[in-house]
Amino acid sequence: MSIIGRLLVAGIGAAAARYALRQVRTSPAGPGLQRTNFRGRTVTLAAGPALAVAAGGAAAGGAASVPAGAASLLAGLGAGAVGLYDDVVGARPEQKADKGFQGHLAALRQGRVSAGLVKIVGVGAAGLGAATLLAADPGVAGHRGRRRQGPWVRGVDVLLGAGVVAGTANLINLLDLRPGRAAKSALLLGAPLTGGRHGGIAAGAVGAAAGVLPADLNEDVMLGDSGANALGAVLGVALAARTGPVGRAGLLAVLAGLTAASEKVSFTKVIANTPGLRELDALGRRAD
DSSP: OOHHHHHHHHHHHHHHHHHHHHHHHTSTTGGGGEEEOTTSOEEETTHHHHHHHHHHHHHHHHOSSHHHHHHHHHHHHHHHHHHHHHHHHTTSGGGTTOOHHHHHHHHHHTTOOOHHHHHHHHHHHHHHHHHHHHHTOTTSTTHHHHHTSOHHHHHHHHHHHHHHHHHHHHHHHHTTTSTTHHHHHHHHHHGGGGSSTTHHHHHHHHHHHHHHHHHHHTTSBOOHHHHHHHHHHHHHHHHHHTOOHHHHHHHHHHHHHHHHHHTTSOHHHHHHTSTTHHHHHHTTOOOO
16 A cells, blocks of 8 residues: 555544544433543543454455454454443443453452453454454465464464454554543554554554544543554554464563553553653643
């Protein structure tokens, strides 16, 4: 895809995100998506489903093949849907204590299935479906070598791809603790991925993130699990499509390490204490 083509895909993603945001906000479900952010301001989670539709749809339109497009759409809509479930059901009083992976396991031991666990399983399933679709695309990195391998090796490679998709979705979601942070992270991760055969996938996600970023920074909306997971999942498809088994394994190791670190270390504190990251994080954000 040409540079102009990728810019067009990004523009479509941005326009679609803004249009979908208006439609969700004014829909009958809009009032039920209102939440209070970390500063006590009333915001709406409408940006979440808007991003899922816009990022998944634009990425699918910019994909270089039908399997890659289907993988992008499945990842964006699937991760966004289960994220929205967690945003809505997870806000209920009986669910609020079930935070973090340890909290979900504790709820399961008590005989309860937390909304967060549903999200984890759902994002994993979306990632597995997307990776399976990518395996059918001859244009995906390493495809020719995979054809010469046995079914077990190909199966492991699909699982690695699923892990990259789900892990990237989780990483962007972990960063969604301050206005604009997740969208900025998606832009920083996605921009370098807009080149190459599968650049249209990342361009769709980048455009959608840019479309909601001003409202996010102004604290009119928040991405929630729905938007952050959808953005990350689509970018995960872009990463998985351009890497072979070794690259996928390396990416998965990094993602797993960051996820494990998040259980012990506050990313917000790290950003606040790191010059450069602190200024980038605050850039464009509404003043106190």
